[in-house]
Amino acid sequence: MDKSFTLKQKLLLFVARFLGPFIIKLIGSTWKIRYVGKTELNQCRARYGKVIFCFWHNRILSLCYTHRNRNIGILISTHIDGEIIARIVKRMGYYPIRGSSTKMGAAGLLGMIKNEKAKDLAITVDGPKGPRGIVKPGVIFLASRSGLPIIPVSCNSSKKWVLSSWDRFQIPKPFAEIVVQYGQPILLENVKSQMQIKRHSHILADVLNEVGSCT
Template sequence: MKLRSPWLIRIVAWVMGGMLRLWLRTLRVHVRSADGRRHPPDPAAERFIYAFWHESLLAPAKIRTRAQIMISQSADGELIAQICHRLGIGVARGSSSRDGAQGLLDMLRDGSGQHLALTPDGPRGPRRRVQAGVVLLASCTGLPIVPVGVGYTRAWRARSWDRFAVPWPFSTVVGVLGEPIAVAGQVDRNGMEQTRVRVETMLCEATQAAECWARQLAGHKREGELASGSAVIGGAAARSCRPGASGSEITVRS
């Protein structure tokens, strides 16, 4: 059912915002960054553009920081924008399917003092394919792009174009942040396409690492639930996709 009434959207957003806060408190979060820094840093000192897949749109809500995220101008986007507002996340309206230019311009001009966050395959996909807007944003702002892969030990997956993920309560969400990607100013079309491909590749790698890490954590948890501690089930497969040893790791508890 599509929500159209502005008042109904506000009411639903208020209820969902409250439920979301409670649900977020049950999640355990692990984050690992390739550059060894704690992310996100204080935006007054250093700012980034965080790029993560549309299916993991809920993931950043767990980590409170000053950030602005692009949300589509559609009615669905209005509901998400209202919820983001209640979670203290800034919003720039507009997406690549409609009014994308407005949203991009707003981010370029109003994002000062905040990190920027973008789902480069949104709002309609194709799933996990980076569109050029994130590269343009980086080129114009001078902010590096940080690819963020997200994995879940347990999550519901919607039957949507992006297989939207909703982590189970009391489950673990892991984030793997790739090396920041600097984009030259005034990049030409060839350069934009090359950078787009690079961002996509690194985002896929970060996602693969995060999903592997999550499977590993889920496997260890199941192993711990078994009565016997001698056999290691799935251990070999888990060890083969261990996230990189370098970088910093933080754990966020609710």
């Protein structure tokens, strides 16, 4: 374990690693889950090999359960909160890739595209610290450079707790009805200028809000 963590943080990481996945699986097993747009997603994956899932940070818990054990490479920050998430998702069958959702962080993810361990890729586009509902440039950079399609995805629940965190983090309640909705694939080519990146970031934010509100 990293010596840079305090004793309290090390204890938290140890507990989260084992207790986190157990709680998520326990609650998730009671959900009634429905998928919308899955046929189009599978067709897109068959054509391009991989896709880039993008979603708001406050949906990560529910999507962590609904997409478990699929070897999805997910971009996770390197700070303590990210370390907690990384240890949880690894035990949920994900492939954590450490970095950020900035262009620099996405460059690290770009290098993992050909790694067979990552079946698909995933980014919380407004993480790890917000602002909420603002798409950071990493996913635009990644999609443009890789040629892989972006798949906007949201997970809406009939009953949930909403935390008072920066992202208004959502925790679906036991026995909630869950709808996982995939948006239409977005292909980006030759996006180089800051103006182009900013424009596509705004477009992607609008699409994500249509698929499922970030509030």
